[in-house]
Amino acid sequence: MDTTINPPLTKAPRMSSKPAAAPFQPLLLPELPGRARRNAAALPTGFFYQRDLISAEEEAALIAEIAKLPLKNFQFHGYEGNRRVFSFGYRYDYTRRAVEPADAVPEFLEPVREQVAAFAGREAGEFRQILASEYAHGAAIGWHRDKPEFGIVAGVSLAAPAVLRLRRRVGDRWERVSQLVEPRSAYILSGEARHDWEHSIVEQAVLRYSLTFRMLANQHRDGA
Numbered sequence: 001m002d003t004t005i006n007p008p009l010t011k012a013p014r015m016s017s018k019p020a021a022a023p024f025q026p027l028l029l030p031e032l033p034g035r036a037r038r039n040a041a042a043l044p045t046g047f048f049y050q051r052d053l054i055s056a057e058e059e060a061a062l063i064a065e066i067a068k069l070p071l072k073n074f075q076f077h078g079y080e081g082n083r084r085v086f087s088f089g090y091r092y093d094y095t096r097r098a099v100e101p102a103d104a105v106p107e108f109l110e111p112v113r114e115q116v117a118a119f120a121g122r123e124a125g126e127f128r129q130i131l132a133s134e135y136a137h138g139a140a141i142g143w144h145r146d147k148p149e150f151g152i153v154a155g156v157s158l159a160a161p162a163v164l165r166l167r168r169r170v171g172d173r174w175e176r177v178s179q180l181v182e183p184r185s186a187y188i189l190s191g192e193a194r195h196d197w198e199h200s201i202v203e204q205a206v207l208r209y210s211l212t213f214r215m216l217a218n219q220h221r222d223g224a
């Protein structure tokens with residue numbers, strides 16, 4: 001990774017156009033199994049969480065637009081995931097193992113991209129990919145690290161909460177922590193959280209949408 005272009009965030013960013021953000025407060029979940037709870041001392045360096053990044057009205061408008069998209073089941077090396085997705089800006093083709101251009105980012109996503117960028121202390125245009133995901137009842141996302149072609153990653157949750165799990169290998173055990181990601185909240189994966197830890201979303205009990213904003217690891221790839 002070119003860290004001059006995509007450096008890890010080192011401090012909790014602040015939003016500029018909203019009232020002062022509530023202090024960063026990891027929500028360690030009481031229902032975690034004992035082993036995970038013991039390991040859940042702190043969230044990884046480079047992970048940031050912000051409640052109420054967007055308003056309820058903004059959330060409702062985003063859900064209405066996302067529900068209209070031609071969402072398709074997630075395709076992964078010939079397997080079909082049970083969440084449905086649509087990519088803007090760029091998409092990752094798992095067959096070709098490459099980042100490919102996708103539809104232009106639509107107007108309706110610009111305000112939330114601005115809010116995410118303000119939270120991350122970056123420019124909106126740096127978040128070149130936006131992935132809209134729909135998790136119907138029973139949908140989940142397994143353990144993974146985002147592809148190395150992407151840089152800093154941010155997620156906005158809509159409609160329902162979810163449990164975002166994080167883990168990393170430490171010797172012969174897994175260090176684990178979980179964060180409840182509430183509707184209208186945002187999280188950032190940068191630095192260690194992005195590159196050393198895997199993350200997953202626990203199977204959903206109720207319909208949830210998310211928007212995943214990704215920088216490219218090499219922002220110069222298309223002349224920017």
Ligand SMILES: O=C(O)CCC(=O)C(=O)O
Pocket residue numbers: 131133141146155156199201209210212
């Ligand atoms: O829904 C989320 O917040 C997680 C999305 C995610 O991990 C991904 O698209 O790679």
